[in-house]
Each structure stands twice: as C-alpha cells, then as structure tokens.
Amino acid sequence: MTIIFEKSSGRGKRDEIARAALRLLPGAALRRRGRGLELRVRRPEKLADAAPALENLPGVEKVSFSECELSPLACAGGDRRFSSPLDFRRGPVLIAGPCAVEDEPSYLRAAAGLKEAGAHALRAAIFKPRSSPYAFQGIGWPGLRIIAKAKKLTGLPLVTEATDTRQVARLAEVCDVLQIGARSMRCYELLKEAAGSGRAVLLKRGMRATLREWLLSAEYLLSHGAEKLILCERGDSPSSGGGPLMDMGLIRKARKITGLPVIADPSHASGDRRLAAELARLALRAGADGLMMEASPDPLSAKVDGRQTVNVETFRAIAAAACARSRR
Ligand code: PEP
Numbered sequence: 001m002t003i004i005f006e007k008s009s010g011r012g013k014r015d016e017i018a019r020a021a022l023r024l025l026p027g028a029a030l031r032r033r034g035r036g037l038e039l040r041v042r043r044p045e046k047l048a049d050a051a052p053a054l055e056n057l058p059g060v061e062k063v064s065f066s067e068c069e070l071s072p073l074a075c076a077g078g079d080r081r082f083s084s085p086l087d088f089r090r091g092p093v094l095i096a097g098p099c100a101v102e103d104e105p106s107y108l109r110a111a112a113g114l115k116e117a118g119a120h121a122l123r124a125a126i127f128k129p130r131s132s133p134y135a136f137q138g139i140g141w142p143g144l145r146i147i148a149k150a151k152k153l154t155g156l157p158l159v160t161e162a163t164d165t166r167q168v169a170r171l172a173e174v175c176d177v178l179q180i181g182a183r184s185m186r187c188y189e190l191l192k193e194a195a196g197s198g199r200a201v202l203l204k205r206g207m208r209a210t211l212r213e214w215l216l217s218a219e220y221l222l223s224h225g226a227e228k229l230i231l232c233e234r235g236d237s238p239s240s241g242g243g244p245l246m247d248m249g250l251i252r253k254a255r256k257i258t259g260l261p262v263i264a265d266p267s268h269a270s271g272d273r274r275l276a277a278e279l280a281r282l283a284l285r286a287g288a289d290g291l292m293m294e295a296s297p298d299p300l301s302a303k304v305d306g307r308q309t310v311n312v313e314t315f316r317a318i319a320a321a322a323c324a325r326s327r328r
C-alpha cells in the first residue's frame with residue numbers, strides 16, 4: 001500500500017501520518033519514496049479497513065493498493081488447477097450446452113450430442129438472470145430432474161448458475177460446479193453461500209468489472225471456504241457497443257497472478273456464433289484453461305441466445321482444435 005501525501009503537506013504533517021499508519025497497522029514496514037509512503041504489512045487483509053481511515057487524514061491525497069494486497073488469497077499463485085470434477089491438468093476443459101435448459105427432449109439430445117462431439121461438462125442452466133423481467137427466466141426447479149438425467153446418461157459433470165442464495169443448497173445436491181454469472185459477480189451474499197456449498201465454483205467476470213473487482217469477488221469465495229475455483233472471462237457486453245470485447249490480456253494476467261484455472265466464454269463475449277468460434281481459438285491461444293460455449297443441435301430454435309449458440313458440428317471442430325493442444 002502506498003500513501004500519497006498532498007503536495008502542500010509539510011514534514012511535520014507527513015510524520016504525523018506515518019505515526020497514524022503505524023497505529024492502524026502495527027508492525028508495518030514503512031519506506032518514504034518522494035511524495036509517497038510505502039507500507040508493507042504481514043497481514044494484507046487488514047489494509048481494507050485501515051485505508052479509509054488513512055484516506056481521511058488531512059494531508060493525504062490518496063491511498064493506493066496492488067491487486068494482490070487487496071486479494072491475498074486470490075493472488076496466492078502457484079498452480080491451483082485441479083483435476084476433479086473438471087480436469088484442468090490434462091488440457092483445456094470444454095463446457096458446452098444451450099444457454100438455457102428448455103425441455104427434456106431437447107436438452108437430453110444436446111447433452112448426448114455434445115458429449116459425443118468432445119464436451120467435458122454440460123452447461124445446465126435452469127435459472128436465467130435476464131436483463132428484461134419479461135424474458136424467459138429459465139424453467140426453474142422442474143429442470144433439476146432433467147439435468148440430473150442428462151448427467152446420468154452422459155456421465156458428464158454439470159455446471160449450473162445459481163442466481164440467488166436460496167437456490168444454492170438444492171442445486172449443490174445435483175450439480176458439480178456452481179456458476180456465478182456476470183450480473184452476480186458483486187452479489188456478495190451469493191458468493192458466500194456458494195463458497196460454503198462444498199462444490200467447485202465458476203466465477204464470471206462482471207461486465208466492465210476490473211481485474212481488481214473480479215479478484216475481490218474471488219477473494220470472497222476463497223475466504224468463505226471455496227476450495228476449487230474457476231475464473232471465467234466473458235467479455236463486456238457487445239450490446240454496449242463496439243463489438244466483442246473479450247480481454248485476452250486479462251486471461252493471461254489472471255492466470256499468472258492467481259494460479260487458478262481461467263477459462264473463456266466466447267459466446268457471451270461475441271453475441272454472434274460466427275465470431276464465437278474464432279474468439280474460442282484466440283482464447284485458447286492466449287492460454288485459457290478451457291471454454292464455456294453455448295452449443296446445441298438446433299441453435300435456430302433456441303429461446304435464449306440462439307444467435308450466439310454454435311451447432312454441434314462447429315463445437316466438434318472447436319473441440320478438435322482444443323484437443324490438439326492438450327494431452328487428452
Ligand atoms: C450464462 O452463462 O448463462 C450467462 C448468463 O452468462 P453471463 O453471466 O456471462 O451473462
């Protein structure tokens with residue numbers, strides 16, 4: 001953490017601020033650097049509460065942090081790729097399925113087709129967070145039986161979005177990975193509940209969220225007990241203008257500083273199936289540990305996000321290219 005003094009602050013004021021910093025953070029190592037005072041502490045989680053008090057002192061212009069000071073658990077680094085329920089140790093993991101589960105026959109057909117085409121896990125969304133309250137919100141709890149059946153038939157693990165704390169325990173009985181969607185990245189109660197579920201958690205980057213905000217949400221999960229965490233870059237909403245905005249640099253950086261598996265969702269990043277396949281390849285080239293793709297046998301009849309859903313044959317080609325990079 002660095003405290004930047006106001007230009008006009010004199011030596012006496014700066015010494016006073018340094019003493020206040022030591023009162024708030026006993027044992028901190030201090031180093032003066034021009035207009036800044038660097039603080040190194042053994043327990044960085046104390047900084048979040050000390051910062052507002054320091055910022056409030058007369059003579060302080062601002063207090064700045066590195067991502068890793070704010071999120072020490074998320075930034076622990078090392079290699080935190082795991083091998084179950086998804087196996088990140090043997091190459092890119094491919095999670096595929098329609099945007100939403102719509103009915104049993106179409107979902108079971110999609111699940112079987114995608115498994116045969118190379119999927120390692122199924123998207124199994126029964127609750128859909130939609131921008132419009134009038135749009136299809138997912139089939140809800142009746143879908144649990146359908147996704148359980150797909151899991152039994154294919155043997156593939158299920159990745160399911162929880163949109164509310166009240167869904168977590170029941171979803172966790174059947175699903176292998178709980179997904180926190182982009183809109184929910186900042187729903188801290190949901191993060192805590194998912195963290196305590198005993199299931200792996202997939203955390204999407206919120207639209208326009210910075211690396212710092214994404215890692216802070218990861219920190220919520222890790223500090224509340226999540227043991228297996230996957231980060232997913234899904235880009236910023238193309239509907240906000242400017243076309244697909246998946247940040248490959250962010251994928252690289254998040255992988256490097258967290259050591260966690262970081263996957264990409266080219267479907268939501270592109271909003272267009274013609275671009276999704278190309279973004280998928282670029283993400284894998286950037287080092288992504290896997291993909292989450294909207295794919296189904298019949299994208300043209302999808303109720304949700306059909307435009308960005310690839311068909312099984314396109315998915316098969318993406319899977320073959322991904323497989324060429326792996327040891328599967
Ligand atoms: C999804 O993956 O189903 C989804 C809603 O994506 P996002 O949260 O990235 O918008």
Ligand code: MN
Pocket residue numbers: 099100268294304305
């Ligand atoms: Mn979707």
